[in-house]
Amino acid sequence: MSDLSEAPSRGSARLHILDCAKRLFAERGYDGVSISDIARETGASKANIFHHFESKEGLYLAVIAEVVRRVPDHIDALSSEHDIVEAFQELAAAELTEGAKDETGVRLILREIISGDPRRSRVLAEDIFADRFTRLVDLIRTHQDTGTFRKDVDPALAAHVLRSASVFFILGRDVLRHMPGVDFADDPDRYAREAAALVLRGLVVRDSSEEK
Amino acid sequence: MSDLSEAPSRGSARLHILDCAKRLFAERGYDGVSISDIARETGASKANIFHHFESKEGLYLAVIAEVVRRVPDHIDALSSEHDIVEAFQELAAAELTEGAKDETGVRLILREIISGDPRRSRVLAEDIFADRFTRLVDLIRTHQDTGTFRKDVDPALAAHVLRSASVFFILGRDVLRHMPGVDFADDPDRYAREAAALVLRGLVVRDSSEEK
DNA sequence: CCCCTAACTGACCGATCGATCGGTTAGCGA
C-alpha cells in the first residue's frame, strides 16, 4: 500500500506515518489500532515506526499535537461585521466547513474529549479550547453590553450551545443520515448557517412580551 | 472485589457482569477493556463470563441492548403544557438529569455513535433515536402550524440543535469543568433549562423586524 | 436417595500485542 514511487525527502516517512496513524486513530480509537496496522498501512516495518517514535503513546500524542497545531481560528476575522446574525453564521459556516473537510482531525479530538482521562481533559481544555472559547464568550458579552444580545443569558452557556450545535453535527453525521426527515446531513454550510440563525433569533415568534 | 456476601439469586451473576462491563466499556471503550478486566472486576473467572455470554462482542451488544431498553421517554408527558418555553425546559431538564444520573449509559451510546461503524450507526439510528427524534420534530412542526414557532426554521434541524445542546453537555463535562467562566458544568438542571430557553427565545433582542 | 443441569473454575490454546534486538542500507560531510 501507499507506493508513491519515491520522494523519500527528509522526514517524509515520519509525516507519512503521522498521517496514516491520524486516520486510523480517528476511525478506530487508540486501543483499536495496533502498530502492525499502522505499519501495514504505511508500507513500513514495525521497527521503523519505533525508530521514528519512542512508543505507541508517543506516536499518538504526536498525532494529537499535529492536529492541534493545525486548528485554524476564525473568530478574529468577524469582529466588525455589520449584521451580527450574518457574522455568527459566517463564523459557524467557516468552522463547520473546515471541520467537515478534515473530519478525521475532529473525530480524533472528540474521541479524546470523551476518553474520560482527567489529565488529558484538563490539558485539552486549557491548551486548545480555553482560548477560543473565552474569545467567543467575550464576543457574546460585548454584544450584551452594547445591547445587541439579551442580558439574561449566561454568555458561557450560549457559547457552549453554539459550539455543541457545530461539533455534534460532525460527530453524529452517520446517525443523522439515517434519520427520517433530515436532509441537511451532507450540507454542513447550510446546517451551520441555519443553526446559528436559530440560536440567535430563537424558535418562538417574537410577539410574546415577557421580561425577566 | 464486589463481595456482596451472598444472594446468588437466579441470574444475579449475569446482571453483575453486565453492570461491570457497562461501566468499563463506557470508561475505556470496547477495545480498551479485556475479558480479564471484566473478570477481575466482577470477581468471577474469565471462563464464567464466556459461560454467560457467547463472546466479547455478544457481551458488548447485551450491554448496549440493556442500556437502550432502559432509556426512558419524556416527550409524551409534556404535550399539553400551557407555556411552551416552560414545557421544553421541563423536557430538557428531565432528559439531562436522567442522563447525568446514568452517565455511563450515555457515554456508552455516544461512543457507539462515533465508532464510525456504518452498520451500527444505522441500527442505532433506526432502533433508538429515530422514534423519539421524529416525535420531537413533529412536536416542533405542530407548534409551527399553530403559529407558536416561526416557520422559516427546519424542524428537524431545530430538533438536532436542541439534542446537541443536551448531549454534548454530558459528553464534554470534564473539559467544561476546566473552562474559564463556566459555572454550570455541575448543574445539569440549570444548564438544560437555560439552554432550552436560549434556543427557543434566541440570543438577539427582539426589536429587529426582519422577515424572510 | 440419585441424577441432571446450570454455575463455575484453573489450565491452556494460538494469535497478536507493544517493544527490542542485531544488522543492513543509503546519503552526506570530511
Added chain:
DNA sequence: TCGCTAACCGATCGATCGGTCAGTTAGGGG
C-alpha cells in the same frame, strides 16, 4: 575514499488477547 549517522528491516521477546476445555460444585425434581 572513508566513516558516521539516520533510516530501515527481519526476527524475536514476554505479556496479554479472545476463546476453549475438562472437570468440579451446588441445588432442585424424580
